[in-house]
Structures are given as structure tokens and as C-alpha cells.
Amino acid sequence: MIVPRVLYWDASAIVSAIVRDERSDRVEDLVSRDATHLVSSLAWAETHAVVARAERDGRLAPVLCDAARDALNAPLWRRANIAPDWNIVANLARSRALRGADLWHLATAKTLLADIPELLFVSFDQRLVDAATEAGLTLA
Numbered sequence: 001m002i003v004p005r006v007l008y009w010d011a012s013a014i015v016s017a018i019v020r021d022e023r024s025d026r027v028e029d030l031v032s033r034d035a036t037h038l039v040s041s042l043a044w045a046e047t048h049a050v051v052a053r054a055e056r057d058g059r060l061a062p063v064l065c066d067a068a069r070d071a072l073n074a075p076l077w078r079r080a081n082i083a084p085d086w087n088i089v090a091n092l093a094r095s096r097a098l099r100g101a102d103l104w105h106l107a108t109a110k111t112l113l114a115d116i117p118e119l120l121f122v123s124f125d126q127r128l129v130d131a132a133t134e135a136g137l138t139l140a
Helices: 011-018 024-031 041-056 062-072 086-095 100-113 126-134
Strands: 005-009 035-040 077-080 119-122
Touching: 005 011, 005 100, 011 024, 011 041, 011 062, 035 041, 035 100, 041 062, 041 077, 041 100, 086 100, 100 119, 100 126
Parallel strands: 005 035, 005 119, 035 077
Antiparallel strands: none
8 A cells, every 4th residue: 555645845945846956856856756745834935035035136037936936836735724733842942953934844744743644854954854853754
């Protein structure tokens, strides 16, 4: 029996999926997987902020920013209005040195893991990857 996969994406990974960069080849493999690709409202907002900042700063042409926004709206991404368990946030905050958004992503993934044991975590933020591994999440 094949277990369906659920990939929880943080913004660092989503950006590499919608804007070509040095990690895009790795992301192409993940995107092509038969899986549910979860994007939280926080990751959605962070990704839009990154694209808008790149456009304002002139690091990315407007046409490429529009293409990135279109890619973010693709049916591949399953938008999830989810929030982490408050106790998980508090416990992880005591044991991990993470920025607020990273703590939120980690706690949200841990919260989902209780109901979705096949969940895989996708991030390119090394500090967050290390914390996710220490917290018992499986990386994609």
C-alpha cells in the first residue's frame, strides 16, 4: 500500500519553486511528487512579500514577478488556514533559538504531524531544518 505524502512548505522552499534559483533543481523533484503540497497562510504571505520586495528592489523583472505570483496560484499548492498548537509553540520556543516565523512554521508542522504522520517538512533555511530534525520531523 502506498502512503500518500503531505509536504509542508515554508517560504524559503516555495520561493525556489516559483522563482528560478540555485535550489530550483532540487525543488523540481519535490514539486513533481504525487503529494499534497501544503502552504500555510504565513508561508503565502512571506512568499508574496519576497516577490514584491524583489520587484521593488529591481532584482526581478515585473514580468517574472507576475509569473511567480501566477505559479503561487497554481492548483499544485493547497492553501491551509492552520495555526500551531499553543503549547507546542511555547515548548519549542524554550528549546529552539528561532525567529518568530520559523518557530510558527515548526510548531505548525508539529501540530499537523499528530493527525498526518506522513507529513514531510520542506525548507531551505538551515537553522529551521536543523530545528525540524531535532523536533522529530521528517524532511522531504
